[in-house]
Amino acid sequence: MSWTTGLPLFLVTVLAMEGFAYVAHRWMMHGFGWFLHESHHRARAGNWELNDLYAVIFAVPSFTLILGGAQLGWWPGCTWIGAGIAAYGAIYFGFHDVIVHRRVATRYLPRSAYMKRIIQAHRLHHVVETRRGNVSFGFLWAPRPEALKAELKRRGHAGVRAPTGLDTAAR
Secondary structure, eight states, X not given: OOHHHXXXXXXXXXXXXXXXXXXXXXXXXXXXXXXXXXXXXSOOOSSOOGGGHHHHHHHHHHHHHHHHHHHSOOOTHHHHHHHHHHHHHHHHIIIIIIXXXXXXXXXXOOOSHHHHHHHHHHHHHHTBOSSSSOOOOOSSSOOOXXXXXXXXXXXXXXXXXXXXXXOGGGO
């Protein structure tokens, strides 16, 4: 398959993965897969959490498509699609684990309005520690933080984590 066909297929796959990630996060991770994802909404002890298994789970289709397209005689587009899935995973890791959760040491400070919005939206997602009542399930696109705060308020702050380090008795 030529670059002129493969590269657009790769780019469309990367973009489509944001939609897939939204659906998987909202209805799988906060649904039947909560038993793994719950660890991500709790304080982490050590370097790993059960939620990290999702990286392995989502790598399987990527690896399979790349292998099939490159070595097993499948349609060559499978390689480009598998590479697009892997690229989204790398982007997600960079944003989510490195920039937002700082699981890898970095001196990066967000300056752009886009990066600040993504980080704040993800943090607002994490103020809810239950599997229901969350906001902002996408990652590379997020609603305005003001809209997310209004939605949390509309829901009566159900499941929202209590403030830490503050005198909550005076509230």
